[in-house]
Amino acid sequence: MIPKKEHGKELRVAPEGFKTANDFFEDLFLDKNLIWMGQNTNHLHDENFIRDAMIKAVESKDYCKYPPPEGLNELKDLVLEDLGLEDMDLVITAGATTALYYCMSDLLTEEENAISPDPGYLIIDNFASRFAKEVKSVPIYNEECGYKLTPDLVRENIDENTGLIILIDPLNPIGGAYTEEEIKEFAEIAKENDLFLLHDITYRDFAQEHYLAANYAPDNTITVYSFSKIFGMAGVRVGALISTNEVMNSIRQVLIDDLGTNVVAQYGAIAALKSKPEWIDYVKDTTFNNQKIIKEAVDKCDGCFILRYPSDGNMMAIDLSGAGINPKVMSKYLLERNVFTREGEYTSKRFGDRYLRVSYSVPPEDVKVFAREFVDAVEVLRK
Numbered sequence: 001m002i003p004k005k006e007h008g009k010e011l012r013v014a015p016e017g018f019k020t021a022n023d024f025f026e027d028l029f030l031d032k033n034l035i036w037m038g039q040n041t042n043h044l045h046d047e048n049f050i051r052d053a054m055i056k057a058v059e060s061k062d063y064c065k066y067p068p069p070e071g072l073n074e075l076k077d078l079v080l081e082d083l084g085l086e087d088m089d090l091v092i093t094a095g096a097t098t099a100l101y102y103c104m105s106d107l108l109t110e111e112e113n114a115i116s117p118d119p120g121y122l123i124i125d126n127f128a129s130r131f132a133k134e135v136k137s138v139p140i141y142n143e144e145c146g147y148k149l150t151p152d153l154v155r156e157n158i159d160e161n162t163g164l165i166i167l168i169d170p171l172n173p174i175g176g177a178y179t180e181e182e183i184k185e186f187a188e189i190a191k192e193n194d195l196f197l198l199h200d201i202t203y204r205d206f207a208q209e210h211y212l213a214a215n216y217a218p219d220n221t222i223t224v225y226s227f228s229k230i231f232g233m234a235g236v237r238v239g240a241l242i243s244t245n246e247v248m249n250s251i252r253q254v255l256i257d258d259l260g261t262n263v264v265a266q267y268g269a270i271a272a273l274k275s276k277p278e279w280i281d282y283v284k285d286t287t288f289n290n291q292k293i294i295k296e297a298v299d300k301c302d303g304c305f306i307l308r309y310p311s312d313g314n315m316m317a318i319d320l321s322g323a324g325i326n327p328k329v330m331s332k333y334l335l336e337r338n339v340f341t342r343e344g345e346y347t348s349k350r351f352g353d354r355y356l357r358v359s360y361s362v363p364p365e366d367v368k369v370f371a372r373e374f375v376d377a378v379e380v381l382r383k
């Protein structure tokens, strides 16, 4: 017996030698020696504020109780304070992923379309496609638009059925962030056309400068927030969804986690926000400077280039097409040498055969290993 509904989502293919894709990821996850540059996670926290708060929460056995359904008030206030959006409303979620799903499930109707960037974070498109008539994924793989979804591109693609514009800022996988001018223009477009902006600010704190759409079009913006990246808490799954009280009251009707979000993670998140001034410069500057190591290596390789340098995220995309190298072959080669990176297919079906995504919130020594192996790999794999 199989379910009757068709969803159109391709199942993850198991890599060679593994029964399922999950087995492959578990194998990587359990390998303590792997250099972790294949997920945009953060491995630079060498202080223990977050860890200690979570240990204390475990020791108190608070995890025996269900926490308040929308999150601990202290955490909610700290998130709003972090963004300077004290007048807004929010719910704490099990990561930005859950927040994104809530957005799509409440905001999009069956007649509407959503506009998103390609390359981009495909999970968002997938969620949108479950609720909207269409996801218009706009090609942005070119220098002319700066490898990001610009206000001009949005204007070209908008129609009377557009309900949502998806802004990933900075953009996974390329790393472009929006200027204040661009954010203001998006705000105008949203207000003029009476549509929503989904502002996914998962990588905000890595950007040299960052502007919140919520400050320019508060009634039209939903902001998606994550503790996975700058705070280095990907494994405990905590994030938030922020908008006006009116929008949030609508979203409240589609919440799934009625019994709350992991309370140990929430105590960790409180400590993360309170301790932020102690570590932010170190984490941000080390991440940013790691890019130079990669740039020097890529510059040695004819036919390869970094799409946006410097990137405003903790990841970048390296185009390998001029060297005739398939990114899948490159990531497999590097994995055999203990370096985990991601082929472009994970963030774009259309352009994924051109680039490798590399994340670099890891110790500089690890980035140096990547740099060395990458230069060797290009020589070996070049066609």
Ligand SMILES: Cc1ncc(COP(=O)(O)O)c(C=O)c1O
Residues within 6 Å of the ligand: 040, 094, 095, 096, 097, 098, 121, 168, 172, 200, 202, 225, 226, 227, 228, 234, 238, 239
């Ligand atoms: C743009 C973007 N949004 C959301 C997420 C998911 O974040 P979380 O771990 O908080 O669910 C990611 C993860 O890579 C991402 O790249």
